Amino acid sequence: MSTDVKLREMLCTLAASMYDRGLTCGASGNISARTExxxxxxxxTGSxxxxxxxxxxxxxxxEGRHVDGDAPTKEMPLHAAFYETRGSKAGAVxxxxxxxxxALSMLPEVDPLDALPPLTPYSIMRLGRVRLLPYIQPGDPAMGDAVRDLDGQHCAVILANHGPVVSAPSLEAAVYGMEELEETAKLTLMTQGRNPRMLTSEQIASLRATFGDP
Structure with a gap:
């Protein structure tokens, strides 16, 4: 089985897994992966x-030319921006x-520079600091421009009133990162107003020193 065929099958298998677990519904969401x-x-689009x-x-x-298959998602500017700015760290989006x-993206108290509170070590290890970007209409090339403005410093963002985006070196890592982001957002909402015990700055610094930035 060729590498391209394996990647196609893995992409569809992982997408179906996210759909089956309710992480996305209907014809929402999009996914991409770098080929060999x-x-x-x-x-x-519309899939x-x-x-x-x-x-x-x-x-x-x-060279970025559409050469085969159905028409791509209208969010290609968003995907392209991550591949352009993250280099070898972006093998999938x-x-x-x-x-x-x-839901988290709609709350006024969310820090746009660091949208996820440090509740667990794995959100730090897999996502780093997650930026909350302002609302931009789906498909607008300005979405890609907003990601480029981050200069490749963030592997994950949340688009206000729209949804999260995660890039990673591999397809599996991007999916695991997305799952971590959604679970951390869920924990944030579950503990809202209950004064949860978060990781300290020293613990966060130790994680970054040990595992590096994603």
């Missing part, structure tokens, strides 16, 4: 994570409309 030759495989067809994924070559992260 420097191109991209991307979920098609459902629960029913992606490996043979119909949008295929881009290394996942964007969902997951409920807890979207």
């Amino acid at each position: 030759d420097g191109g991209l495989l991307v979920s098609p 459902c994570f629960g029913r992606l067809d490996p043979a119909r994924l949008s295929r881009f070559d290394a 996942v964007h969902l409309h997951s409920s807890h992260a979207v």
Whole structure:
């Protein structure tokens, strides 16, 4: 089995897993992965994570030209910005409309420079500081510009009133990061107003010194 075929199947399998567990619904969300030759495989526009067809994924070559498959998601500017600014740290990008992260993005008290409180070590290890970006209409190229303005310093963002985006070196790592983001958003909402015991600045510094920035 070729590397391209394996990547197609893995992308569809992981997307279906997220759909089956309610992390995204209907025809929402999009996912992409870097191919061995420097191109991209991307979920098609209007597609459902629960029913992606490996043979119909949008295929881009290394120059960014759509060369095969169905028309890609309208959020290509968002994906492209992560690949351009994160370099080798971006082997895949996942964007969902997951409920807890979207709910968190609407709360006025959320710090746009660090949207997730330090509740668990794994949110620090897999996501680092998550930026909350202002609302931008879906498909607007300005979304990509907002990510480029971060200069590749963040692997994950939450789009206000829209949903989270996570990039990582591999497809599996991007999915695991997305799951961590959604779970941390859920924990944040569950503990809101209850004065939870968070990680200290010393504990956070130790995690970053040990594991580095994602």
